[in-house]
Amino acid sequence: MDHSSETLAVNAADVREAAERLKGHAIVTPLLDYPLVSERLGFRLLIKAETLQITGSFKFRGASNRLLAAKATDPNLRAVVAFSSGNHAQGVAAAAKLLGFKATIVMPSDAPAIKVANTKGYGAEVVLYQRHSEDREAIARAIAEREGALIVPPYDDPFIIAGQGTAGLEITSQAKALGVTPDLVIAPCSGGGLVGGVATAVKDVFPKTAIYAAEPAGYDDLSRSLAAGERVPNKPSAPSICDALMAERPGALTFPIHRKLLAGSKVVSDEAVLDAMSFAQRHLKLVVEPGGAAGLAAVLAMRGELQGKTAVVVCSGGNADPEMIKRAADRGDPLL
Amino acid sequence: MDHSSETLAVNAADVREAAERLKGHAIVTPLLDYPLVSERLGFRLLIKAETLQITGSFKFRGASNRLLAAKATDPNLRAVVAFSSGNHAQGVAAAAKLLGFKATIVMPSDAPAIKVANTKGYGAEVVLYQRHSEDREAIARAIAEREGALIVPPYDDPFIIAGQGTAGLEITSQAKALGVTPDLVIAPCSGGGLVGGVATAVKDVFPKTAIYAAEPAGYDDLSRSLAAGERVPNKPSAPSICDALMAERPGALTFPIHRKLLAGSKVVSDEAVLDAMSFAQRHLKLVVEPGGAAGLAAVLAMRGELQGKTAVVVCSGGNADPEMIKRAADRGDPLL
Structure with missing residues (x-):
């Protein structure tokens, strides 16, 4: 089936309009650059810190x-x-x-x-x-x-998707200010409003940039839906520590965007997410919650194929309970 | 004794020159705004996040x-x-x-x-x-x-003081961009290069802003030196968790700057510092090390007198060991 002529719920103009609306309301979060951490990783890691947004998430x-x-x-x-x-x-x-x-x-x-x-x-x-x-x-x-x-639905609404997409619009202007065209942009995915909106904004400016979603193991409905060509629900599964990423299936409005604009979806284990939270504490000096660290966990696993490239990772939330902060602190240093 | 005609080791032009030299080398760290946290505190809290500088400190x-x-x-x-x-x-x-x-x-x-x-x-x-x-x-x-x-001395060198001062110069332009004149700027103090440099830059642009140092209890050499009118060393004391703030006495070059430009130095206990680290984890989503959180601890203690005002806090470092991150996570929420 050819979906190329399908009308999507949100386009880049909607995201720009949302950005105008949000001026003076939402924080323009920083795109953080870590030159020496990047040198050790072998690829340039830029963090879109939505942990620093009002309420600690996008x-x-x-x-x-x-x-x-x-x-x-x-x-x-x-x-x-x-x-x-x-x-x-x-x-x-x-x-x-x-x-x-x-x-x-x-x-x-x-x-x-x-x-x-x-x-x-x-x-x-x-x-x-x-x-x-x-x-x-x-x-x-x-x-x-x-x-x-x-x-106010969590993702299946054009205004919600466009609003989340303003994080992507900021990435494009912040990357330009650094003189960078990202090779990859990755964002955590539950119902898919964030990664759908970000993909809409980023692909409009950087059409060659690959956009990925990141999902927790056991809640990989987007990966399986992309493979099936239609929305399929999660299978009954063990719980995940990524409490923010437990939507039942991709959204009716978000999935057509994913299917058209995403390069794929990366699935990460709880262990990889805890390591990414530890990496964020030790090397990025950021508190990231489990679901918020899924994209970071994915790029750390993709280190081999990213050598010499530039990856923008949306750390989407920082509302971690103290017990979860401590579990991450107890992990070793993933860079050693 | 009148020190007003005394020539200081560093002036605002030296800091501007340092900023030119550091372009493309150091990170322009964000001045982070937390509107809803500020609302709960009753004063506007802006964080200069030197935790996000290369190497995790200023x-x-x-x-x-x-x-x-x-x-x-x-x-x-x-x-x-x-x-x-x-x-x-x-x-x-x-x-x-x-x-x-x-x-x-x-x-x-x-x-x-x-x-x-x-x-x-x-x-x-x-x-x-x-x-x-x-x-x-x-x-x-x-x-x-x-x-x-x-x-390369840690603080008693004009180039070191001017370099640290570039954090203050960034505060002035970032505060202007927010349309804010800070009532107070506070930075942790050991040998005093950071707070001396920051005071030099900020006072040049905002002469009415009060600049404070923050020191750990038992290492309050600056407080006592300001009171004595001359540099006095720390008394033998119990250890502090603020390993970064243990200089023996104010610097020969930094102290004249402190005496001329600072409104005072606030002394904070280990308990207050741990609470500030917990506050940073929970509400600011930042990993701050003990010494780096001394200024934050001080403004949380000054909450009463800061109502309705704007305080810029330099969080000067984020290199906390996992054990210290866990000790902070075990504290209750200082805002409850």
């Missing part, structure tokens, strides 16, 4: 873009509702707080404590549900009907 | 400025030697490697393992000495004589 971008657009079209909107394992929860809660909306967030009862605490800290009401027995979307719909609230 | 700036200047005046110079507990060691080793010098570093036998390993990793020869029984300066002088090497 999710604030999409949530703010969605709410700013909704505010412009419906001045009477007062409340929003979202379901999320944690980072989208925080992004929506913080965006709602800053833009003057009441937020209710439906979160799984096993979400990391730091994410639940932060979501409440941003002023949102948190409704907990059982991940394996309750339907979070039904809970969210009931709240939305009761409160006249807007549901 | 020391690379001064070392590179010293070596670049030496290279320009003596094209035959081939070797350098330095004594340091760790961050200056890494800064000199990395600058030497990148500029083509042989480096020998004299380090105390109790320096953090990560700093010794990194110094060797940058290609330097490491000579260990006993902190309490051997004279590191004599060892360095003997090496310098034998090898015709340039001694």
